[in-house]
Amino acid sequence: MSTRTEREELLVARAYLSAVAEPPAPALTEFVAARGPRRAAEEIKRGGVPPPLADVVEARREHVDGAALLDAGRRVGARLVVPEDPDWPGELAECLVGARTVGLAGMAEPVALWVRGSAPPDVALANAVAVVGARAASGYGEHVAAELAHGVARSGFTVVSGAAYGIDGAAHRGALAAGGSTVAFLACGVDVDYPAGHGRLLKVIAQQGLVASEHPPGTPPRKHRFLVRNRLIAAAGQATVVVEAGARSGAGNTAHTADALGKPVLAVPGPVTSKTSVGCHDLVRTGTAVLATGAHDVLELLQPLGQVDAAPATDTRRRTDALHPHARRVHDALSGCDGSGVDALARECGLPLRTVRALLPELELSGLAVRTEAGWSATT
Amino acid sequence: MSTRTEREELLVARAYLSAVAEPPAPALTEFVAARGPRRAAEEIKRGGVPPPLADVVEARREHVDGAALLDAGRRVGARLVVPEDPDWPGELAECLVGARTVGLAGMAEPVALWVRGSAPPDVALANAVAVVGARAASGYGEHVAAELAHGVARSGFTVVSGAAYGIDGAAHRGALAAGGSTVAFLACGVDVDYPAGHGRLLKVIAQQGLVASEHPPGTPPRKHRFLVRNRLIAAAGQATVVVEAGARSGAGNTAHTADALGKPVLAVPGPVTSKTSVGCHDLVRTGTAVLATGAHDVLELLQPLGQVDAAPATDTRRRTDALHPHARRVHDALSGCDGSGVDALARECGLPLRTVRALLPELELSGLAVRTEAGWSATT
CATH class of the missing domain: 1.10.10.10 (Winged helix-like DNA-binding domain superfamily/Winged helix DNA-binding domain)
Structure with a gap:
């Protein structure tokens, strides 16, 4: 039973590490990469690690209990996926390791992922498109988001989003309606129904895809956690599509993060009289995003030539x-x-x-x- | 009175040349450039000019009467502006001479311009922006066209368009409402009220700006004349803005012509669910046009840095x-x-x-x- 014990010790260590510092914590992930998770967790708990790691873990190192977190997760149907697992989403993590290595501000890979849902994360995220946008979306935006997500999901791509009201919710629903896969990355614990009105949606997402977070169960949402969470959405998608976004928005943040990570960004235009399209138009005008009018544009960007069905163009010949x-x-x-x-x-x-x-x-x-x-x- | 006679002879010759071939007629304008207008008109009328010019003028050379056209023009309030006049819009013409010289298909400068209105064409077209778009425009499109034209007209630019229903009409009206200058290039004679419902609008445009055409008075509109006319609109504007355009449209033709002439093209986005925005989105996606959300984007492109008032951005600071x-x-x-x-x-x-x-x-x-x-x- 030594293997079983070793695995449990690994999970306890990673659960501890997932809670001991507020992500993203480059100092922590570097330390874990150097020492291995179990020794890293022991040394941090014992105290005396050098700065800047010391500052990052000071407040929580004596208070976090990895085994208790694992138990709490199991009680709410959440499990911990760690880099040592065969179904660890390696591409997502490697993308962020690369960003940390080149010193991109605020970038570090998660030390583990808490997930609700039975889909293997590596499979669910193997071919994924991030679809994000405004919470205060228009009916137009929600319609387009659902249609676009439906289209990319039907073509075998997982739709990744943030489970927020507005565009995020419409994107998840569009993918679910297509019988496709969808993954929600949360800015809180995977057991926290946030936003409150999306409790049922999150349950369905967990059934047909995954609800994931780098925060341990019970973690409440906080403003900064949304921005930090956005990097996981940007890193998980092969491309990021912004459907509606105001002048200053979380979706714009996700788009710029995807761009910084070297991933293509697409933005859906809308009426220039609509405040919720200002961010999309800015992204196109500044060259951060290419203009997208539907799933076809996303698929054309991601799939080799000839694999995409022709656009549903109207016959304009005379x-x-x-x-x-x-x-x-x-x-x-x-x-x-x-x-x-x-x-x-x-x-x-x-x-x-x-x-x-x-x-x-x-x-x-x-x-x-x-x-x-x-x-x-x-x-x- | 020899000067007066010479001037009248020049006008008669140019009036004859404006009618003897269907524009654009590179063979004709080359011949006029080589022989001068009076000798060119005489030789054509007499017959025996070499091909390809012979083919271009064959059907009409014996039937056109320059003096009668001038009289007909005067009766309907139209005058002929010729390259020898001080108020000839030289920049527009030079742009098309250049295009003809490099062999750009269908490009040739007009041999003269028939105008209604008292504004000197060179002044009216010194600082101009072309605003074009779909005839079957949406309420959204007409609103945006009028606002955009109002904005560029208020900043001292003449709004050039084609007097069609939909976007063109809204653009002229927006410029007129701003007390600005506007020029309508027609695909028929300047005395032909086309479209019929724009008779009053054309009259107001002539009062506050100019109605212009390379066709002599009485020429009916024909499909191909719209495409030919579009090159004058594209050449007249320092930039061309497409407000709404279907998948295949005259506005798209004007945009591609402006692009071929080396002029910047802007396109206003709209709902991706709207057929009248498909052409605009295509122009942006293919890189032919940059995205524009209002007059500010046009002015920013055309005016030196610092001359444009800051965009009416909402304060998003927290x-x-x-x-x-x-x-x-x-x-x-x-x-x-x-x-x-x-x-x-x-x-x-x-x-x-x-x-x-x-x-x-x-x-x-x-x-x-x-x-x-x-x-x-x-x-x-």
């Missing part, structure tokens, strides 16, 4: 499109009158008589012109 | 913005409870006790925290 410009000019001139002589037509078009004489039978054959007693006329 | 991130984290933690001890606050924030002890008086002084018998609380 019967006269195939005509030579001169024939089209003759047809235009015919449309304006009730029967023309060939000479008058040539003058009207500014084309040589022989050209008009040659073109009229061609138009007649195409069913675009007809000769009557009064002269030539257009049929359409 | 009282806590000036705080150090640690202080903001303490404030966040305070907001969640009704009185906290300093130890609990430090654990909640994950900050060292001494840091929290130092920050609380700072928050109190800023009026963001208050100490009561129960402990510390947030005031906002």
Whole structure:
């Protein structure tokens, strides 16, 4: 049973580490990378680790109990996923390790992830698109978010978002309606129903996908935790789509984080008279985001050429499109009158008589012109 | 009176040339540039000019009467402006001469311009912005076009458009409402009220700006003439703004022409659910246009730095913005409870006790925290 004990010790250590510092804590993750999780947890608990780590863990190091957190998690249906697990979402974590290594401000990988739901995190996040946006969204924004999420989910991508009211909720719902996978990253414990009105939605997300957080169960949401959580959403998506965002918004923060992480950002435009589209328009204008009008634009960016179904474009061809410009000019001139002589037509078009004489039978054959007693006329 | 006669002869020749070939006619404008207008008109009328010019003028050369056209123009209040005039809009023409010279398809300068209105064309078009868009515009599109045109007109720019229903009409009206200048380029004679419902609008445009066309009075509108006319709008504007455009539209044609002429193009986004914004979104996505949300974006592009008033941005600052991130984290933690001890606050924030002890008086002084018998609380 030594293996079982070792695994339990590892989980206790990672649970302790997940709670002992407020994320993101580069000093902590560097220390864990250097010492390994169990020795790191022991040394921190014992005290005397060097600064800056000492400051980061000072307030909580004697108060956190890893085993108690694991028990509390189990009671609320949450489990701890750790980097040593085969289903650890390695790409998400590596992306943030890379950002920490180059010194990107506020970037560090999570030391563990608390999850509700049975989906293996590595599978759920293997092909993911982040869809985020304003809480105070418009009906237009929620409609577009749901449609877009539905489209990318139906194509096999997991929709990652933050479970907030407005765009986030619509994105999760769109993915669920498509029978697709969706993951909600929370700024609180995975057992905390926040926002309160999304308790049922979170339950369904856990059934069909995952609810995840780097905070231990019971952690309340705090303003700064939303910004910190946003980096997980940005890192989890192969691309981030902003559907509606005000001039200053959490979604804009997620977009800029995704951009800083080297991931493509897309933004959905809206009426320029709508406050909730200001952030999207800013992202496009400044070149941070490319403009997206639906799932098709997202898929085209992420999938190799030829894998995406053609856009549902309306057929805008006209019967006269195939005509030579001169024939089209003759047809235009015919449309304006009730029967023309060939000479008058040539003058009207500014084309040589022989050209008009040659073109009229061609138009007649195409069913675009007809000769009557009064002269030539257009049929359409 | 020889000067007067010479001038009249020049006008008769240019009037003849304006009607003898359907524009754009590079072969004609090259010939005029080489021979001068009077000799060019004489040789064409006499017959025997070499191809390709021969084909272009064949149908009309014996039927056009320059003097009669001038008389007809005068009867309907139209005059002919020619390159030899001091008020000839040289920049517009030079832009198209350049395009013809490099062989850009369908590009040639007008041989003359028929105008209604007393404004000198060179002055009216010295600082101009083209504002174009869909005929079947939405209420949203017309509103935005009018506001945008109003804004650029108030800043001293002439609004150039095509007098069509929808966006064009709204753009002219917006400029007129601002007491600004506006120029309508028509695809028919300047005496033809097209579209019929814009007769009154065209009259007001002529009073406050100009109605202009390269076609002689009485020329009916034809489909191909709209595309040909669009190059004058694109060449006249220092920039072209597309407000609403369907998937395939005349406004899109004007935008691509402006782009080909090396002029900046802007497009106003709209709901992705709106068919009339599809063309605008395509222009932005393909990089042909930059995204514009109002007059401010147009002015910023055209005016030297510092000349544009700041955008009417809403103040999005919060009282806590000036705080150090640690202080903001303490404030966040305070907001969640009704009185906290300093130890609990430090654990909640994950900050060292001494840091929290130092920050609380700072928050109190800023009026963001208050100490009561129960402990510390947030005031906002």
